Amino acid sequence: MAIEPITRFLLAVGAILLVSHFCGEVLRRLRQPPVLGEIVGGILLGPSVLGLIWPSAGAWLFSPEVMSSLDKAAQLGLVVFMFLLGCELRTDRIERKSLVGAVVLGGMGLPFAAGIGVAFAASSVLAGADAPTAGYVLFFALAMAITALPVLARILVDLNLERTGLGALSVTSAAIGDGVAWLTLTVILVGTGVHGSGNPAMTAILAVVLVVVTQVVVRRALSALVTRIESEKVMTVVLLVGALAFAVMTQILGLHALLGAFLFGTAVPRDCPLVERISEQLRGFTLVVLLPLFFALVGLSTSIGLLGTNASHWLLFAGVLVVAQLTKFLGAGGAARLAGLPRNQAIQLGTLMNCRGVTELVVATIGLKYGLVNQLGFTMLVLVAVVTTAVTGPLMRFLTRREPENFEVVGNQEDVPSRDGLSRSVSESAK
DSSP states (O other): OOOOHHHHHHHHHHHHHHHHHHHHHHHHHTTSOHHHHHHHHHHHTSTTTHHHHOHHHHHHHTOHHHHHHHHHHHHHHHHHHHHHHHHHOOOTTOSSHHHHHHHHHHHHHHHHHHHHHHHHHTHHHHBOTTOOHHHHHHHHHHHHTOOOHHHHHHHHHHTTOTTSHHHHHHHHHHHHHHHHHHHHHHHHHHHTTOSSSSOHHHHHHHHHHHHHHIIIIIHHHHHHHHHHOOOHHHHHHHHHHHHHHHHHHHHHTTSOHHHHHHHHHHTSOSSOHHHHHHHHHHHHHIIIIIHHHHHHHHHHHOOGGGTTTOHHHHHHHHHHHHHHHHHHHHHHHHHHHHTTOOHHHHHHHHHHTTOOHHHHHHHHHHHHHTTSBOHHHHHHHHHHHHHHHHHHHHHHHHHHHHSOOOOOOOSOGGGSOOSSTHHHHHHHTTO
16 A cells, blocks of 8 residues: 555654654753754764664655655744744843853854864865855854854753853853854855855845845834734744745845844844733744654764764864863853953853754754755764764763852843743653
């Protein structure tokens, strides 16, 4: 009896959700972020495990037709996820701006510079076949400089640090760093012409116009709408259609659709009960159902076997991992120390900012899609994201046991990030 494509698709979705959330629960019991378990679940379903143990089952379950459908569902989930990240970006509550600026600059600048060196040295091994040198080098450097806001927020909640000054500083720095990362990715895609055949100069001009219009016109329009629209259903449609429309516009401009969704999210009014309720509803379905589909696709594109028995590949991976960890720690922690943060808290901050998680996976996927890195380069970036995320929690528990005191809460208590919003959603997604 022939099995229809929709049946295989539903079976694949069921298998992904079962494995991902089971691994998430296991990792949660091991005091790791559940989202890390979901990432590991995706890898288990890919060629690294299922494809190695039972290749025929993997090929049957994840046929090209099913993969195409999963990719569309995952892209929708990523668009909504990036929209929610844009909504979470707060720059209006920053206290001690010089300290935050130092952490962002050091925490991204040093890994970025080191990433350029690593990319040049390993270009023959990691670069995409047709990738422009500038595009590949700048992309790889950016991937080394990322901190994942959602997973960082989860770790802070686990450690009961979300309402401390350390938590406020790390979350604020990661949020601004996310904004800088997506802006930098936009510049890379436009400046190196890796996406589309249009004029890079015209694309850059149109992108700048879109950003200005979003912040000046769209922001005000949304502020007016939330005061006039009382229906939660209507406002949900407005926000979703807006995020999708911006995703389409940036895709047409020659950028990635996710950049548009993130940009639209930054224009959504803050501290609005109606918007917060809508965001909470969108987060639930996105984090529980749609995002694991993306993790599965990442896992299906990740093959640890590519490292093989080649000692040079393993040495290169070890080098990339050490450089990523060390430069992030020294960059963020060192900059914070120079800006006046006590030594113990600077060490803890440098440790926290090493968490790369979901954001690294999204960026790595974009790089693979546009051929900036090859499969081996993509696999290494995924493994760096997994390892750096996995070690952040245990290292912080060790450091906080030794130095339990955290510096005072900055500003008013209500100004400090709490479990509301994306941090709370990530925290509860696997429960």
